[in-house]
Amino acid sequence: LGEKSLGEPTMSFRRPAKRALILDDDDEEEDTSYSFxxxxxxxxSVxxxxxxxxxxxxxxxFVNMLKDEYEKARKDCVLMSKRTRIDWNLGGKFHLETNGEKMKGMVRFAVxxxxMCHIIRLDDGSGTTSTMYENLWDLTPDPDLLKExxxxxxxxxxxxxxxxNSLQAVWPFSDGDRKLISVDVSSDRISVFDTGKGxxxxxxxSIDKWGKIGASLHRSQKICGVGGRPPYLKPFFGMFGYGGPYACMFLGRRTLVSxxxxxxxxxxxxxxxxxxLMDNRSILGKHWxxxxGMRDPTEEEIKLAxxxxxxxxxxxxxxFxxxxxxQLQCRLKDIYFPYIQCDELSKTGKTEWPVEFQVNGENLAEIA
Known part of the structure; x- marks a missing residue:
């Protein structure tokens, strides 16, 4: 063999030593589940x-798995069995929609x-979609809360x-966000709108916690609700504490929360x-x-919030x-006056209006 120059690489025939393979518990992949x-x-819904x-x-x-679950649910639920059947043979026309984004061909779980549980919509390509779906939310309350x-x-x-509920939602907001509570009352409809975190x-x-008696999203703050500073004032804040769903069923026959x-x-x-709700409970056992559903926000909602x-x-x-x-406007102004007009919150001694409070379009601060 001839001599090699210093700059020419040499070849080594030594095999690298084998590295021991150590399996550690941390290296094992954890089980991952996705609920929809x-x-x-x-x-x-299914x-x-x-x-x-x-x-x-x-x-x-993915659609075939949905079909299997749907057929099982139809057998167990009288209400679903009466619904129009789904044409599962549409093939490539099916796609998913999640939070306004469409997913076609492949379901990408990285999204x-x-x-956790995610709400998604299966679109069959027909061009028509519903905004309301049967039996989507489970509002089964604690029986102890179903008292007169x-x-x-x-x-x-x-x-x-x-x-x-609306006060609890808007009060923590920063000064840059609008703190609005708007109540509209008529002979056929009552509306309470707030610009809280939603x-x-x-x-x-989840919105189903609003509808479940005893599962308020603000329940952790309830201890602070008696005798504290605004918005936790006696005797009106949490005076009865039955919450939104009970109040709605007391006030009217049908409720829509958006x-x-x-x-x-x-x-x-x-x-x-x-x-x-009561009839459904008897059909489905002990479940309410x-x-x-889900929809796009309206122009009015975007303007108000x-x-x-x-x-x-x-x-x-x-x-009503x-x-x-x-008389109702005056009474609500008396009850919620510290939130409508308050001197205690101001460091300068000037009067402040912590919450913009309207009833049928009139600002309660201007009601005499």
């Missing part, structure tokens, strides 16, 4: 949970957080329960009828199932004498 509430083309599905799944396989309200629980105090379908902030957070592109809705979050509670078929509207 899927809104179907025939205005029903649950689906997948364990370790991998990063992607063909849409056709969803694992070990006290004798002095009235129209006024039930409305105050709803307004208390609700969506996430586990921590809510949106700053991060969600869609408005999530929850609807229940007093009589249907009610309808819900420019920062992007709100909650609107609409109660239909109430019993519209001739007593002025």
């Amino acid at each position: 509430k899927v809104l179907l083309p025939n205005s029903t 649950g689906l949970t997948l364990h370790n599905p991998g990063p992607e799944m063909p849409m056709e396989r 969803f957080k694992p070990n 309200p006290p004798e002095n629980y009235s129209f006024e105090t039930a409305l105050a329960d709803l307004i208390d 609700m969506d379908s996430s586990e921590a902030n 809510s949106k957070t700053k991060t969600s592109k869609k408005v999530y809705t929850l609807q229940f009828k007093k009589e249907a 199932k009610t309808d819900g 420019p920062h992007g979050s709100f909650t609107k509670v609409e109660i239909f078929e109430p019993e 004498d519209i001739s007593k509207l002025y």
Whole structure:
């Protein structure tokens, strides 16, 4: 062999020593599950949970799994069996919609957080979509909470329960966000609108907690609610504490709740009828199932809540004498005066208006 120059590489025939393979518990992949509430083309919904599905799944396989779960649910639920059947043979026409974004061909699980429940919509390509879906939310309350309200629980105090919810929602907001509570009362409808942080379908902030008696999103703050500073004042804040759903069923026959957070592109809705809720409970056993869905925000909602979050509670078929509207406005101003006009919050001694409070379009600060 000839001599090699210093710059020429030499070859080594030594095999590298084998490295021992050590399996540590931390190296093992953790089980990952994805849970979905899927809104179907025939205005029903079905649950689906997948364990370790991998990063992607063909849409056709995902739809077939939905079909299996749907057929099981139809056998167990009388209401679903009466619905129009879904044409599962549409193949590539199916796609998913999640928070305003469409997913075609493949289901990409990186879009969803694992070990959480996500609401998605299955679109069959027909061009028509529903905004309300049967039995989407489970509002089953603790039986101990289904007691008759006290004798002095009235129209006024039930409305105050709803307004208390709105106060809790808007009060923590920074000065840059609009703090609005708008109440509209007529002979056929009551509406309570607030610009609080809103609700969506996430586990921590789900709209179904609003509709479940005893599961208020603000329950952790309830201890602070007696005798504290605004907005926790005696005797009206949390005076009865029955919460939104009980107050709504007391005030009217049907309720529609619509809510949106700053991060969600869609408005999530929850609807229940007093009589249907009780009938549904008898059909489904001990569960209170009610309808819900998602939609785009309206122009009016965007105008009232420019920062992007709100909650609107609409109660239909109430019993209210519209001739007593002025008395109601005056009474609400008396109850919530510290939130409408307050000197204690100002460091300069000037009067401040912590919350913009309207009843039928009139600012309560201007009601004499």
